[in-house]
Amino acid sequence: MQVTSTGADPRLAGARLTIDLDALVANWRDLSARSRPAKCAAVVKADAYGLGVEHVVPVLTKAGCETFFVALPEEGVAVRRIAPKADIFILNGVHAQSAATMVEASLIPVLSGIEQIELWARFCRERWLHAPCAIGVDTGMNRLGLTVEEALAFRARNIADHLVSPVLVMSHLACGDAPDHPLNKKQRESFQRVAAAFDDIDSSLANSAGIFLGDGFLFDVTRPGIALYGGRASGTGENPVRPVVSLHARIAQIRQVSKGETVSYGATQTLARDSRIATVSVGYADGYPRAGSGAGVPLREAVTDGQSGFIGGRRVPLVGRITMDLTLFDVTDVDEESLAEGWIELIGPNIPLDEAAQVAGTIGYELLTSLGKRYERRYLKSADA
Numbered sequence: 001m002q003v004t005s006t007g008a009d010p011r012l013a014g015a016r017l018t019i020d021l022d023a024l025v026a027n028w029r030d031l032s033a034r035s036r037p038a039k040c041a042a043v044v045k046a047d048a049y050g051l052g053v054e055h056v057v058p059v060l061t062k063a064g065c066e067t068f069f070v071a072l073p074e075e076g077v078a079v080r081r082i083a084p085k086a087d088i089f090i091l092n093g094v095h096a097q098s099a100a101t102m103v104e105a106s107l108i109p110v111l112s113g114i115e116q117i118e119l120w121a122r123f124c125r126e127r128w129l130h131a132p133c134a135i136g137v138d139t140g141m142n143r144l145g146l147t148v149e150e151a152l153a154f155r156a157r158n159i160a161d162h163l164v165s166p167v168l169v170m171s172h173l174a175c176g177d178a179p180d181h182p183l184n185k186k187q188r189e190s191f192q193r194v195a196a197a198f199d200d201i202d203s204s205l206a207n208s209a210g211i212f213l214g215d216g217f218l219f220d221v222t223r224p225g226i227a228l229y230g231g232r233a234s235g236t237g238e239n240p241v242r243p244v245v246s247l248h249a250r251i252a253q254i255r256q257v258s259k260g261e262t263v264s265y266g267a268t269q270t271l272a273r274d275s276r277i278a279t280v281s282v283g284y285a286d287g288y289p290r291a292g293s294g295a296g297v298p299l300r301e302a303v304t305d306g307q308s309g310f311i312g313g314r315r316v317p318l319v320g321r322i323t324m325d326l327t328l329f330d331v332t333d334v335d336e337e338s339l340a341e342g343w344i345e346l347i348g349p350n351i352p353l354d355e356a357a358q359v360a361g362t363i364g365y366e367l368l369t370s371l372g373k374r375y376e377r378r379y380l381k382s383a384d385a
Protein backbone atom coordinates (compact mmCIF):
# COMPACT_ATOMS: atom_id res chain seq x y z
CA MET A 1 0.00 0.00 0.00
CA GLN A 2 1.34 3.37 -1.07
CA VAL A 3 0.46 6.31 1.20
CA THR A 4 0.77 9.88 -0.06
CA SER A 5 0.28 12.59 2.52
CA THR A 6 -0.73 16.08 1.34
CA GLY A 7 -2.40 19.11 2.90
CA ALA A 8 -1.63 19.96 6.50
CA ASP A 9 1.47 18.60 8.26
CA PRO A 10 0.36 15.26 9.79
CA ARG A 11 2.08 16.12 13.06
CA LEU A 12 0.16 19.38 13.37
CA ALA A 13 -3.19 18.78 11.66
CA GLY A 14 -6.37 18.79 13.72
CA ALA A 15 -7.86 16.06 11.58
CA ARG A 16 -7.03 13.56 8.88
CA LEU A 17 -8.94 12.76 5.72
CA THR A 18 -8.16 9.37 4.25
CA ILE A 19 -9.03 8.78 0.61
CA ASP A 20 -8.95 5.17 -0.55
CA LEU A 21 -8.08 5.33 -4.26
CA ASP A 22 -8.36 1.55 -4.63
CA ALA A 23 -11.98 1.76 -3.49
CA LEU A 24 -12.54 4.62 -5.96
CA VAL A 25 -11.13 2.52 -8.81
CA ALA A 26 -13.18 -0.51 -7.69
CA ASN A 27 -16.30 1.68 -7.75
CA TRP A 28 -15.51 2.91 -11.27
CA ARG A 29 -14.97 -0.67 -12.47
CA ASP A 30 -18.25 -1.74 -10.86
CA LEU A 31 -20.16 1.17 -12.43
CA SER A 32 -18.44 0.44 -15.72
CA ALA A 33 -19.61 -3.18 -15.61
CA ARG A 34 -23.16 -2.07 -14.77
CA SER A 35 -23.05 0.41 -17.66
CA ARG A 36 -22.03 -2.06 -20.36
CA PRO A 37 -22.38 -2.00 -23.30
CA ALA A 38 -22.36 1.76 -22.67
CA LYS A 39 -19.02 3.40 -21.98
CA CYS A 40 -18.48 4.70 -18.46
CA ALA A 41 -17.09 8.23 -18.03
CA ALA A 42 -16.29 9.96 -14.71
CA VAL A 43 -17.66 13.24 -13.39
CA VAL A 44 -14.80 15.08 -11.66
CA LYS A 45 -16.26 18.58 -11.29
CA ALA A 46 -15.62 20.58 -8.10
CA ASP A 47 -12.13 19.06 -7.77
CA ALA A 48 -13.49 15.50 -7.99
CA TYR A 49 -16.21 16.24 -5.42
CA GLY A 50 -13.59 17.71 -3.11
CA LEU A 51 -11.23 14.73 -3.23
CA GLY A 52 -8.59 16.20 -5.58
CA VAL A 53 -8.49 15.78 -9.37
CA GLU A 54 -4.70 15.39 -9.30
CA HIS A 55 -5.14 12.11 -7.39
CA VAL A 56 -8.47 10.91 -8.81
CA VAL A 57 -7.92 11.46 -12.55
CA PRO A 58 -4.62 9.49 -12.84
CA VAL A 59 -5.97 6.33 -11.18
CA LEU A 60 -9.17 6.44 -13.22
CA THR A 61 -7.18 6.97 -16.42
CA LYS A 62 -5.02 3.99 -15.57
CA ALA A 63 -8.14 1.92 -14.92
CA GLY A 64 -9.31 2.74 -18.46
CA CYS A 65 -11.51 5.81 -18.07
CA GLU A 66 -11.16 7.97 -21.20
CA THR A 67 -13.90 10.56 -20.70
CA PHE A 68 -14.27 13.18 -17.96
CA PHE A 69 -16.98 15.72 -17.23
CA VAL A 70 -16.39 18.94 -15.26
CA ALA A 71 -18.54 22.02 -14.73
CA LEU A 72 -16.20 24.86 -15.66
CA PRO A 73 -13.44 25.51 -18.20
CA GLU A 74 -10.70 26.02 -15.60
CA GLU A 75 -11.58 22.64 -14.11
CA GLY A 76 -11.20 21.24 -17.62
CA VAL A 77 -7.79 22.87 -18.03
CA ALA A 78 -6.67 21.21 -14.77
CA VAL A 79 -7.87 17.79 -15.97
CA ARG A 80 -6.24 18.34 -19.39
CA ARG A 81 -2.82 18.76 -17.71
CA ILE A 82 -3.24 15.36 -16.05
CA ALA A 83 -5.01 13.49 -18.85
CA PRO A 84 -3.54 14.65 -22.16
CA LYS A 85 -5.57 12.23 -24.30
CA ALA A 86 -8.94 12.23 -22.52
CA ASP A 87 -12.20 13.64 -23.84
CA ILE A 88 -13.12 16.44 -21.42
CA PHE A 89 -16.64 17.86 -21.46
CA ILE A 90 -17.61 21.20 -19.89
CA LEU A 91 -21.12 20.84 -18.49
CA ASN A 92 -21.85 24.51 -17.78
CA GLY A 93 -21.50 25.42 -21.46
CA VAL A 94 -19.65 28.16 -23.29
CA HIS A 95 -19.87 31.93 -23.40
CA ALA A 96 -18.04 34.61 -25.39
CA GLN A 97 -15.20 34.85 -22.88
CA SER A 98 -14.59 31.10 -22.52
CA ALA A 99 -14.64 29.91 -26.14
CA ALA A 100 -10.90 30.47 -26.74
CA THR A 101 -9.92 28.44 -23.66
CA MET A 102 -12.08 25.54 -24.85
CA VAL A 103 -10.13 25.39 -28.10
CA GLU A 104 -6.68 25.93 -26.53
CA ALA A 105 -7.14 23.11 -24.02
CA SER A 106 -9.18 20.89 -26.39
CA LEU A 107 -12.21 20.97 -24.13
CA ILE A 108 -15.63 20.04 -25.41
CA PRO A 109 -18.37 22.46 -24.35
CA VAL A 110 -21.85 21.12 -23.74
CA LEU A 111 -23.91 23.67 -25.70
CA SER A 112 -27.16 24.15 -23.90
CA GLY A 113 -29.07 26.65 -25.99
CA ILE A 114 -29.44 27.86 -29.58
CA GLU A 115 -27.55 31.03 -28.59
CA GLN A 116 -24.55 28.92 -27.45
CA ILE A 117 -24.67 26.86 -30.64
CA GLU A 118 -24.61 30.06 -32.71
CA LEU A 119 -21.78 31.52 -30.63
CA TRP A 120 -19.70 28.33 -31.00
CA ALA A 121 -20.51 28.11 -34.75
CA ARG A 122 -19.37 31.69 -35.30
CA PHE A 123 -16.25 31.26 -33.18
CA CYS A 124 -15.23 28.11 -35.08
CA ARG A 125 -16.11 29.49 -38.54
CA GLU A 126 -14.02 32.62 -38.06
CA ARG A 127 -11.00 30.44 -37.20
CA TRP A 128 -11.57 27.68 -39.73
CA LEU A 129 -12.00 25.15 -36.91
CA HIS A 130 -14.15 22.04 -36.64
CA ALA A 131 -13.88 21.87 -32.86
CA PRO A 132 -16.09 19.20 -31.27
CA CYS A 133 -19.02 20.09 -29.03
CA ALA A 134 -21.84 18.34 -27.23
CA ILE A 135 -25.51 19.22 -27.31
CA GLY A 136 -27.29 19.49 -23.96
CA VAL A 137 -31.03 18.82 -24.04
CA ASP A 138 -33.50 19.53 -21.27
CA THR A 139 -35.97 16.68 -20.85
CA GLY A 140 -37.70 17.84 -17.69
CA MET A 141 -35.31 19.37 -15.21
CA ASN A 142 -35.60 22.93 -16.55
CA ARG A 143 -32.05 23.84 -15.63
CA LEU A 144 -29.88 23.88 -18.78
CA GLY A 145 -30.40 22.63 -22.31
CA LEU A 146 -32.30 22.97 -25.58
CA THR A 147 -35.89 21.83 -25.46
CA VAL A 148 -36.55 18.54 -27.24
CA GLU A 149 -38.25 20.43 -30.09
CA GLU A 150 -35.31 22.84 -30.39
CA ALA A 151 -32.88 19.91 -30.45
CA LEU A 152 -34.79 18.15 -33.24
CA ALA A 153 -35.04 21.38 -35.27
CA PHE A 154 -31.33 22.06 -34.72
CA ARG A 155 -30.49 18.54 -35.91
CA ALA A 156 -32.24 19.13 -39.25
CA ARG A 157 -30.68 22.57 -39.64
CA ASN A 158 -27.19 21.28 -38.80
CA ILE A 159 -27.44 18.58 -41.47
CA ALA A 160 -28.30 21.24 -44.02
CA ASP A 161 -25.93 24.02 -42.91
CA HIS A 162 -23.26 22.25 -40.86
CA LEU A 163 -23.10 24.85 -38.09
CA VAL A 164 -21.16 22.84 -35.51
CA SER A 165 -19.62 19.36 -35.06
CA PRO A 166 -21.40 17.56 -32.19
CA VAL A 167 -19.88 14.35 -30.84
CA LEU A 168 -22.35 13.76 -28.00
CA VAL A 169 -25.95 14.56 -27.16
CA MET A 170 -26.91 14.45 -23.51
CA SER A 171 -29.57 15.17 -20.93
CA HIS A 172 -29.77 14.93 -17.13
CA LEU A 173 -32.23 13.20 -14.81
CA ALA A 174 -34.03 15.21 -12.14
CA CYS A 175 -35.22 12.27 -10.00
CA GLY A 176 -32.84 9.38 -10.73
CA ASP A 177 -32.48 8.71 -7.00
CA ALA A 178 -36.21 8.00 -6.78
CA PRO A 179 -36.64 4.96 -9.09
CA ASP A 180 -40.45 5.09 -9.03
CA HIS A 181 -40.75 8.78 -9.82
CA PRO A 182 -42.83 9.16 -13.01
CA LEU A 183 -40.48 11.86 -14.33
CA ASN A 184 -37.77 9.22 -14.96
CA LYS A 185 -39.85 7.41 -17.57
CA LYS A 186 -40.95 10.69 -19.12
CA GLN A 187 -37.36 11.93 -19.40
CA ARG A 188 -36.20 8.62 -20.85
CA GLU A 189 -38.91 8.71 -23.51
CA SER A 190 -38.14 12.30 -24.46
CA PHE A 191 -34.43 11.54 -24.61
CA GLN A 192 -35.02 8.44 -26.75
CA ARG A 193 -36.58 10.71 -29.40
CA VAL A 194 -33.52 12.94 -29.29
CA ALA A 195 -31.00 10.08 -29.35
CA ALA A 196 -32.84 8.53 -32.32
CA ALA A 197 -32.52 11.79 -34.26
CA PHE A 198 -28.82 12.13 -33.41
CA ASP A 199 -28.22 8.49 -34.35
CA ASP A 200 -24.68 8.99 -35.68
CA ILE A 201 -23.23 10.31 -32.41
CA ASP A 202 -23.11 9.09 -28.79
CA SER A 203 -25.94 9.80 -26.39
CA SER A 204 -25.79 10.08 -22.59
CA LEU A 205 -28.47 10.36 -19.90
CA ALA A 206 -27.45 8.47 -16.75
CA ASN A 207 -25.66 9.95 -13.73
CA SER A 208 -24.80 7.52 -10.89
CA ALA A 209 -28.44 7.00 -9.95
CA GLY A 210 -29.40 6.59 -13.61
CA ILE A 211 -27.05 3.61 -13.94
CA PHE A 212 -29.08 1.82 -11.26
CA LEU A 213 -32.33 2.51 -13.14
CA GLY A 214 -31.21 -0.12 -15.64
CA ASP A 215 -30.96 -0.80 -19.33
CA GLY A 216 -33.30 1.77 -20.79
CA PHE A 217 -31.34 4.59 -19.18
CA LEU A 218 -27.79 3.63 -20.19
CA PHE A 219 -27.61 4.85 -23.83
CA ASP A 220 -23.96 5.08 -25.08
CA VAL A 221 -22.13 6.88 -22.26
CA THR A 222 -22.84 6.98 -18.50
CA ARG A 223 -21.72 9.85 -16.24
CA PRO A 224 -21.32 8.74 -12.61
CA GLY A 225 -20.06 11.17 -9.99
CA ILE A 226 -21.16 10.56 -6.40
CA ALA A 227 -21.10 6.74 -6.58
CA LEU A 228 -17.41 6.83 -7.57
CA TYR A 229 -16.71 8.65 -4.33
CA GLY A 230 -18.65 6.17 -2.19
CA GLY A 231 -21.86 8.19 -1.88
CA ARG A 232 -25.30 6.71 -2.09
CA ALA A 233 -26.71 7.11 -5.57
CA SER A 234 -30.15 5.64 -5.18
CA GLY A 235 -32.65 6.55 -2.51
CA THR A 236 -33.65 2.91 -2.09
CA GLY A 237 -31.82 -0.28 -1.08
CA GLU A 238 -28.31 -0.83 0.19
CA ASN A 239 -25.52 1.44 -0.98
CA PRO A 240 -23.74 -0.91 -3.42
CA VAL A 241 -20.46 1.01 -3.69
CA ARG A 242 -17.43 0.99 -1.41
CA PRO A 243 -16.76 3.90 0.96
CA VAL A 244 -13.85 6.04 -0.24
CA VAL A 245 -13.51 8.81 2.34
CA SER A 246 -12.92 8.73 6.07
CA LEU A 247 -12.41 11.60 8.47
CA HIS A 248 -10.67 11.26 11.84
CA ALA A 249 -10.44 14.16 14.30
CA ARG A 250 -7.71 14.61 16.86
CA ILE A 251 -8.77 14.81 20.50
CA ALA A 252 -7.48 18.17 21.80
CA GLN A 253 -8.62 17.64 25.39
CA ILE A 254 -10.69 15.37 27.61
CA ARG A 255 -12.47 16.91 30.57
CA GLN A 256 -14.77 15.80 33.34
CA VAL A 257 -18.07 17.71 33.44
CA SER A 258 -20.65 17.30 36.21
CA LYS A 259 -24.30 16.40 35.79
CA GLY A 260 -26.44 19.52 35.37
CA GLU A 261 -23.72 21.59 33.70
CA THR A 262 -24.03 22.80 30.11
CA VAL A 263 -21.60 22.53 27.18
CA SER A 264 -20.56 24.78 24.26
CA TYR A 265 -22.10 28.00 22.85
CA GLY A 266 -25.62 28.90 23.80
CA ALA A 267 -25.51 26.40 26.69
CA THR A 268 -28.03 24.42 24.64
CA GLN A 269 -27.35 21.03 26.18
CA THR A 270 -27.46 20.16 29.86
CA LEU A 271 -25.63 16.98 30.79
CA ALA A 272 -27.85 14.30 32.29
CA ARG A 273 -24.98 12.55 34.09
CA ASP A 274 -21.40 13.15 35.18
CA SER A 275 -19.60 12.94 31.84
CA ARG A 276 -16.26 12.84 30.15
CA ILE A 277 -16.22 15.16 27.21
CA ALA A 278 -13.68 14.87 24.39
CA THR A 279 -13.12 18.08 22.47
CA VAL A 280 -11.80 17.40 18.94
CA SER A 281 -10.03 19.76 16.54
CA VAL A 282 -12.66 19.92 13.79
CA GLY A 283 -15.42 22.45 13.32
CA TYR A 284 -17.62 24.09 10.74
CA ALA A 285 -14.61 25.90 9.25
CA ASP A 286 -13.50 22.44 8.11
CA GLY A 287 -16.81 21.73 6.42
CA TYR A 288 -18.24 19.77 9.34
CA PRO A 289 -21.60 21.53 9.21
CA ARG A 290 -22.87 23.34 12.28
CA ALA A 291 -26.35 22.01 11.47
CA GLY A 292 -24.99 18.61 12.57
CA SER A 293 -25.41 19.87 16.15
CA GLY A 294 -29.04 18.75 15.79
CA ALA A 295 -31.41 20.55 18.15
CA GLY A 296 -28.46 22.60 19.42
CA VAL A 297 -28.85 25.12 16.60
CA PRO A 298 -31.77 27.31 15.54
CA LEU A 299 -34.02 25.92 12.76
CA ARG A 300 -33.02 22.37 13.71
CA GLU A 301 -35.14 22.19 16.89
CA ALA A 302 -37.34 19.54 15.32
CA VAL A 303 -34.29 17.29 15.04
CA THR A 304 -33.13 16.08 18.41
CA ASP A 305 -30.00 14.07 17.71
CA GLY A 306 -26.84 15.51 16.25
CA GLN A 307 -23.82 13.74 14.78
CA SER A 308 -22.13 10.69 16.23
CA GLY A 309 -18.47 9.84 16.37
CA PHE A 310 -16.90 6.40 16.64
CA ILE A 311 -14.11 5.39 19.02
CA GLY A 312 -13.16 2.26 20.94
CA GLY A 313 -15.68 0.10 19.11
CA ARG A 314 -18.69 2.26 19.98
CA ARG A 315 -20.67 5.25 18.81
CA VAL A 316 -20.38 8.38 20.89
CA PRO A 317 -22.89 11.26 20.72
CA LEU A 318 -21.95 14.81 19.81
CA VAL A 319 -22.87 17.21 22.61
CA GLY A 320 -23.66 20.92 22.38
CA ARG A 321 -23.01 23.08 19.35
CA ILE A 322 -20.35 22.43 16.73
CA THR A 323 -18.09 25.49 16.77
CA MET A 324 -15.71 26.91 14.17
CA ASP A 325 -12.68 24.82 15.11
CA LEU A 326 -13.83 22.45 17.86
CA THR A 327 -16.53 19.84 18.38
CA LEU A 328 -17.48 17.98 21.57
CA PHE A 329 -18.35 14.30 22.07
CA ASP A 330 -19.52 12.45 25.16
CA VAL A 331 -16.91 9.70 25.66
CA THR A 332 -17.97 8.65 29.17
CA ASP A 333 -18.39 5.01 28.08
CA VAL A 334 -15.13 4.73 26.13
CA ASP A 335 -12.15 2.81 27.54
CA GLU A 336 -8.93 4.61 28.51
CA GLU A 337 -6.77 2.88 25.94
CA SER A 338 -8.92 3.99 23.00
CA LEU A 339 -9.05 7.54 24.32
CA ALA A 340 -5.27 7.55 24.68
CA GLU A 341 -4.94 6.78 20.95
CA GLY A 342 -6.34 10.25 20.50
CA TRP A 343 -8.63 10.12 17.45
CA ILE A 344 -12.40 9.97 16.83
CA GLU A 345 -13.89 8.84 13.51
CA LEU A 346 -16.42 11.37 12.19
CA ILE A 347 -16.95 9.83 8.73
CA GLY A 348 -15.82 6.37 7.64
CA PRO A 349 -16.66 2.68 7.87
CA ASN A 350 -18.68 3.17 11.07
CA ILE A 351 -20.25 6.55 10.33
CA PRO A 352 -21.29 6.46 6.66
CA LEU A 353 -20.89 9.67 4.64
CA ASP A 354 -24.58 9.75 3.81
CA GLU A 355 -25.59 9.36 7.43
CA ALA A 356 -23.32 12.22 8.52
CA ALA A 357 -24.82 14.33 5.71
CA GLN A 358 -28.41 13.46 6.56
CA VAL A 359 -27.96 14.26 10.25
CA ALA A 360 -26.74 17.71 9.19
CA GLY A 361 -29.78 18.16 6.94
CA THR A 362 -27.80 17.83 3.72
CA ILE A 363 -26.53 15.29 1.16
CA GLY A 364 -23.24 13.46 0.68
CA TYR A 365 -22.49 15.66 -2.34
CA GLU A 366 -22.53 18.83 -0.25
CA LEU A 367 -20.55 17.32 2.60
CA LEU A 368 -17.79 16.14 0.24
CA THR A 369 -17.55 19.33 -1.78
CA SER A 370 -17.39 21.37 1.46
CA LEU A 371 -14.46 19.47 3.00
CA GLY A 372 -12.03 22.08 4.24
CA LYS A 373 -8.40 22.90 3.58
CA ARG A 374 -7.02 22.27 7.08
CA TYR A 375 -6.90 18.49 6.93
CA GLU A 376 -3.97 16.23 6.43
CA ARG A 377 -5.04 14.31 3.33
CA ARG A 378 -3.82 10.76 3.07
CA TYR A 379 -4.23 9.04 -0.28
CA LEU A 380 -4.00 5.25 -0.20
CA LYS A 381 -3.38 3.11 -3.24
CA SER A 382 -1.87 -0.24 -4.04
CA ALA A 383 1.29 -0.29 -6.14
CA ASP A 384 -0.51 -1.22 -9.39
CA ALA A 385 -3.32 1.37 -9.15
Ligand SMILES: *Cc1c(COP(=O)(O)O)cnc(C)c1O
Pocket (backbone or CB within 6 Å): 043, 045, 091, 171, 172, 206, 207, 208, 209, 223, 224, 225, 226, 227
Ligand atom coordinates in the same frame (compact mmCIF):
# COMPACT_ATOMS: atom_id res chain seq x y z
C1 LIG B 1 -23.00 16.32 -11.50
C2 LIG B 1 -23.55 15.73 -12.73
C3 LIG B 1 -23.46 14.35 -12.97
C4 LIG B 1 -22.99 13.38 -11.92
O1 LIG B 1 -24.07 13.17 -11.02
P1 LIG B 1 -23.97 12.14 -9.80
O2 LIG B 1 -25.34 12.19 -9.23
O3 LIG B 1 -22.94 12.69 -8.89
O4 LIG B 1 -23.59 10.81 -10.34
C5 LIG B 1 -23.85 13.87 -14.21
N1 LIG B 1 -24.35 14.71 -15.16
C6 LIG B 1 -24.49 16.04 -14.94
C7 LIG B 1 -25.07 16.89 -16.01
C8 LIG B 1 -24.11 16.58 -13.72
O5 LIG B 1 -24.28 17.89 -13.51
